[in-house]
Amino acid sequence: MLIDDSPELRAALEAVEAPASDDPLQGYGNAETRRLIQSVLDRLPARYGDVLEWKYIEGRSVEEIGELLGIGQVAAQSVLARARTSFREALETVFGSTAQDILGTLRGK
Amino acid sequence: MKGDDTSIEELLLQVGARDEPSAEMTLEVQAAVHAEWQSMLRARRTRRQFIAVGIAASAVLAVGVAFFGARYMAPSPVQVAQITRIDGHLLVRPQGQTARELAVAQSVSTGETIQTDDRSRAALQFGDQVSLRLDQGTIVKVASADELVLTAGALYIDSQAQNPQALTVRTDAGSVRHVGTQYEVRTHADDMVVSVREGRVMIANAAGTSSGVAGEEIRVTPRGEIVRGTVAAHDPRWQWAASTAPQFDINDHTLAVFLEWVARETGRKVVYASSAAQSAANGLKLRGSIVGLDPDTALNAVLSTTQLHRYQTKDELIGIALTSD
Numbered sequence: 001m002l003i004d005d006s007p008e009l010r011a012a013l014e015a016v017e018a019p020a021s022d023d024p025l026q027g028y029g030n031a032e033t034r035r036l037i038q039s040v041l042d043r044l045p046a047r048y049g050d051v052l053e054w055k056y057i058e059g060r061s062v063e064e065i066g067e068l069l070g071i072g073q074v075a076a077q078s079v080l081a082r083a084r085t086s087f088r089e090a091l092e093t094v095f096g097s098t099a100q101d102i103l104g105t106l107r108g109k
Numbered sequence: 110m111k112g113d114d115t116s117i118e119e120l121l122l123q124v125g126a127r128d129e130p131s132a133e134m135t136l137e138v139q140a141a142v143h144a145e146w147q148s149m150l151r152a153r154r155t156r157r158q159f160i161a162v163g164i165a166a167s168a169v170l171a172v173g174v175a176f177f178g179a180r181y182m183a184p185s186p187v188q189v190a191q192i193t194r195i196d197g198h199l200l201v202r203p204q205g206q207t208a209r210e211l212a213v214a215q216s217v218s219t220g221e222t223i224q225t226d227d228r229s230r231a232a233l234q235f236g237d238q239v240s241l242r243l244d245q246g247t248i249v250k251v252a253s254a255d256e257l258v259l260t261a262g263a264l265y266i267d268s269q270a271q272n273p274q275a276l277t278v279r280t281d282a283g284s285v286r287h288v289g290t291q292y293e294v295r296t297h298a299d300d301m302v303v304s305v306r307e308g309r310v311m312i313a314n315a316a317g318t319s320s321g322v323a324g325e326e327i328r329v330t331p332r333g334e335i336v337r338g339t340v341a342a343h344d345p346r347w348q349w350a351a352s353t354a355p356q357f358d359i360n361d362h363t364l365a366v367f368l369e370w371v372a373r374e375t376g377r378k379v380v381y382a383s384s385a386a387q388s389a390a391n392g393l394k395l396r397g398s399i400v401g402l403d404p405d406t407a408l409n410a411v412l413s414t415t416q417l418h419r420y421q422t423k424d425e426l427i428g429i430a431l432t433s434d
Contacts, residue, residue: 037120038127049127050320056121058319068322084117100116106123 030106037102040090048083055080126311126318186218189254190233190241193355197229199243217251224248225262230353238274240267242353244295252279263295265350267373268308283314283329290323291373293350301329304340306347306376342376343425351375352403359399359411365390367411372427374404382420382430389417389431 041049047069054060054068066076091099192199192213202208204220217223217233225231227246235241236254243249247262256277257264264278268287278285278294282301285294290308294301303312304326312319316333326338340346351374359367368379368390381387393415399407408427412418422428 034124037124041127052117052121053126053320056118057126084114087117098116099120103116103120103123106120 033106040094044086044090048086051080051083052087186220187254188216188218189251190217190235193234194232194353196353198226199229199231200224219251219253222248222250232353232355236274238269239276240355242350244349259294259296261296263293265293267291282331283312286311299331303327306342347376354404356400359395359397362395363391364393364395364415367395368427368429371404371408377425377427379427379429382428382434386417386429386431386434390429
């Protein structure tokens with residue numbers, strides 16, 4: 001499921017969307033940016049937030065993620081791909097920036 | 110695409126794992142954020158939206174400050190648990206005092222340490238939603254209303270999945286928090302072994318934070334090493350917790366409710382052979398007593414008085430059928 005599949009999620013994220021001219025990243029401290037990103041993870045559909053944490057923070061393999069979700073490796077790879085897409089969309093909706101830009105800002109402060 | 114994946118990975122590593130808030134805090138935060146969103150939706154979609162996000166974030170911070178402030182500003186002992194079952198002896202040692210023996214229905218307060226000997230087990234109702242079981246040779250201090258310090262033995266925690274109550278178990282090797290789950294924390298030499306029967310737990314140690322999900326056994330060493338294994342929900346190792354379950358009063362409960370209790374205590378699921386069998390279980394009110402019986406023995410005893418029986422299934426299921434099926 002992507003963000004556009006969920007009108008409620010879309011509405012919620014659009015509600016916190018800031019005008020580009022405000023450049024939200026400049027207004028947030030690193031701690032606040034991190035907390036908002038974690039909040040975005042919390043609001044992703046299904047278990048996308050968990051899947052992204054398992055893969056990129058805990059370093060679990062796709063096979064392990066499949067076992068945790070009770071699905072096969074191919075299906076887990078598909079879930080992970082959708083989770084990445086959903087996360088990228090959500091970041092751009094909330095921050096108006098790509099993951100790369102947000103990362104650069106975090107490192108630059 | 111590969112570059113995007115790399116940036117997502119690096120971004121998430123920068124951000125770190127999400128901290129699992131208590132259910133109460135989650136609800137408050139969600140309410141605060143929702144209220145802000147509602148307010149913002151009514152307002153013009155201009156700069157004010159960005160300002161309101163700041164207000165929402167401040168609300169989150171304020172709730173967090175209030176939560177943790179309240180947690181650490183209550184030094185007086187508070188009754189937080191009630192003894193629901195003792196098989197053997199349960200001792201309590203109030204801070205700075207000598208130990209005394211506890212009895213069923215007595216309370217345990219913050220600051221007290223409770224312990225079982227090598228031949229005793231006990232169960233406590235911790236708050237409204239958490240059933241806490243102490244295995245043999247367990248020593249645990251009730252540090253606060255939402256924190257236990259385990260220094261020996263093992264604890265089994267059964268927290269209802271809906272609106273779970275926050276509770277942290279600390280050991281020398283790390284700490285565990287749950288999100289509506291059934292799990293065991295066992296000390297083994299200096300290691301902490303967390304077995305998750307249902308739901309999800311968050312484990313924190315010197316090396317960081319990680320999660321454990323149903324079916325996992327996670328061994329954490331004091332040096333922060335984590336080794337993962339598996340454990341089925343109906344594995345015999347949970348037997349001690351089921352045998353220490355608080356007594357279930359079957360009177361005026363339906364057979365279906367009783368079956369769900371047995372299923373939860375034994376890590377299995379109830380399946381019915383037919384809709385007629387399910388209807389019968391839903392409509393049958395029980396009377397009598399199963400005091401002194403473990404869940405499996407109680408199940409056989411209760412079913413023998415009904416028109417239903419167990420049929421052969423996989424180990425993880427409890428199959429129920431009408432005798433006439």
